[in-house]
Amino acid sequence: MSRLVVVSNRIAAMEGKKESAGGLAVGIMDSLKDAGGMWFGWNGKISEEDLPLEKHQQDNITFASFSLKQSEYDQYYLNFSNTVIWPAFHYRLDLVQYQREDYDGYCQVNERLAGRLQPLVEPDDILWIHDYHLLPFAAACRKLGMTNRIGFFLHIPFPTSEIFNALPPRKELLEMLCEYDLIGFQAETDRLAFIENLSLVTDVEQLDDDRFSAYGKSVTVRVYPIGVEPDSIRELAEGALPPKLAHLRDKLNGKLIISVDRLDYSKGLPERFQAFETLLENYPQHRGNIRYFQIAPTSRGDVQAYQDIRHELETEAGRINGHFSTLEWTPLFYLNQHYERSLLMKIFRHCEVGLVTPLRDGMNLVAKEYVASQDPANPGVLILSRFAGAANELTSALLVNPYDRDGVAAALDKALCMPLDERISRYKEMMDVITKNDIVHWRQTFLNDLKEVPIQESKAAKAS
Numbered sequence: 001m002s003r004l005v006v007v008s009n010r011i012a013a014m015e016g017k018k019e020s021a022g023g024l025a026v027g028i029m030d031s032l033k034d035a036g037g038m039w040f041g042w043n044g045k046i047s048e049e050d051l052p053l054e055k056h057q058q059d060n061i062t063f064a065s066f067s068l069k070q071s072e073y074d075q076y077y078l079n080f081s082n083t084v085i086w087p088a089f090h091y092r093l094d095l096v097q098y099q100r101e102d103y104d105g106y107c108q109v110n111e112r113l114a115g116r117l118q119p120l121v122e123p124d125d126i127l128w129i130h131d132y133h134l135l136p137f138a139a140a141c142r143k144l145g146m147t148n149r150i151g152f153f154l155h156i157p158f159p160t161s162e163i164f165n166a167l168p169p170r171k172e173l174l175e176m177l178c179e180y181d182l183i184g185f186q187a188e189t190d191r192l193a194f195i196e197n198l199s200l201v202t203d204v205e206q207l208d209d210d211r212f213s214a215y216g217k218s219v220t221v222r223v224y225p226i227g228v229e230p231d232s233i234r235e236l237a238e239g240a241l242p243p244k245l246a247h248l249r250d251k252l253n254g255k256l257i258i259s260v261d262r263l264d265y266s267k268g269l270p271e272r273f274q275a276f277e278t279l280l281e282n283y284p285q286h287r288g289n290i291r292y293f294q295i296a297p298t299s300r301g302d303v304q305a306y307q308d309i310r311h312e313l314e315t316e317a318g319r320i321n322g323h324f325s326t327l328e329w330t331p332l333f334y335l336n337q338h339y340e341r342s343l344l345m346k347i348f349r350h351c352e353v354g355l356v357t358p359l360r361d362g363m364n365l366v367a368k369e370y371v372a373s374q375d376p377a378n379p380g381v382l383i384l385s386r387f388a389g390a391a392n393e394l395t396s397a398l399l400v401n402p403y404d405r406d407g408v409a410a411a412l413d414k415a416l417c418m419p420l421d422e423r424i425s426r427y428k429e430m431m432d433v434i435t436k437n438d439i440v441h442w443r444q445t446f447l448n449d450l451k452e453v454p455i456q457e458s459k460a461a462k463a464s
Helices: 022-036 070-089 102-119 138-143 169-177 188-202 229-237 244-252 269-282 303-323 339-349 363-373 406-419 418-438 439-450 459-462
Strands: 003-009 039-047 056-058 059-070 125-128 149-153 181-183 204-208 213-214 216-224 253-258 292-293 332-335 353-356 380-386 398-400
Touching: 003 022, 003 102, 022 039, 022 059, 022 102, 022 439, 039 102, 059 070, 059 102, 070 102, 102 138, 125 138, 125 439, 138 149, 138 169, 138 459, 149 439, 169 188, 181 188, 181 353, 181 439, 188 216, 229 339, 229 363, 229 418, 253 269, 253 339, 269 292, 269 303, 269 406, 303 332, 332 418, 339 363, 353 363, 353 406, 363 380, 363 418, 380 418, 398 406
Parallel strands: 003 039, 003 125, 039 059, 125 149, 149 181, 181 216, 253 292, 253 353, 292 332, 353 380, 380 398
Antiparallel strands: 056 059, 204 213, 213 216
16 A cells, blocks of 8 residues: 655654644644655754664654755755745745855755655655755656656745746756646646746647646646645634733733734735834724734744844834834734744634735635634634735635735724624635635645546656
């Protein structure tokens, strides 16, 4: 019986409580438990020695993790993944810092990881590769003669040709992606962008609705919007707030606006702060009656662009509070720290407005988690960027353009004043979608499709 082998940049060993783990980690973990298999990824350690893989067993899952050398971390992770692919795929070419040696290092690390994985894989194992760090991984596996079915899921957006054409190794990246049997995207716009980019660099033949031939390979390209676990989120949200937070909530007269993001320029945080400022300017009736909480823990703190945005947010928060605060009221709370997911779900439930306005996002699970955490009898209102993948599903949210501070401010005013019957109606419509397209549906659909997609002809020839 074939096993499932999951490969991702970071490995998420589930040694703690399930409620502390992210939704994606839980979803992948459950799929591994169902099929039995292995999770292969970086352990977060830097070492100049060629250390053996760290392995441990939990239930019927093998965790195999590796360390990186400093040069590998710099070129593969810090530079090419996070100062080329990440900004470009989020439509920020102004932040791209391309160096050929970083791209070479990126490919070399993918090849080294494929070589370390190969001895652990059985011929009938199914490989599921995750995200932008590993675009060349299937190509590296094929070079080694691996004939396994290999699927890839991209968690971030895939850019249109106007953006992607600016990347010097665009042709090489597209050709390597065609070594996958199945590629999954968050949204139809991402799938179409991939096909458009492919057709601009090589001849593409459409074999059926979502299967294409390019570079002598056949690849199936489909959309799999990732979901959450609504039942477990509801259970977490229904629990009591910790005493200190409950006391704080009781002291805060008025309505609460909540945003939770990684500290990242793609999330539109400065634009969001400015929209909140516009709300206070244009709708003065809310002054003293609302509070906005922005939770934004630091991520990739060794990248200059992330240091810059942290400084910008600290400056903006101080300026806004300095202008509007009174002795009794502070409008904006900016918290640059991490909170456990189990606590965040409880916080979501006690906030009247969820403000999720990324400039570009593959999906944004916070939007779905906010809705799933709400009290069905008295739900809050979700304000959502139309540039997040979640906007394709959560059409009953208040959809906004995050670049339009007046429009976002108007949406905040509408959300804060929305009557109960409309809030319930919008909540029910969104929960129907979230429940239907949960994370179990996402992983089962992808893996079932991967087992059924046609095997590439070149691969079949090798196998025979």
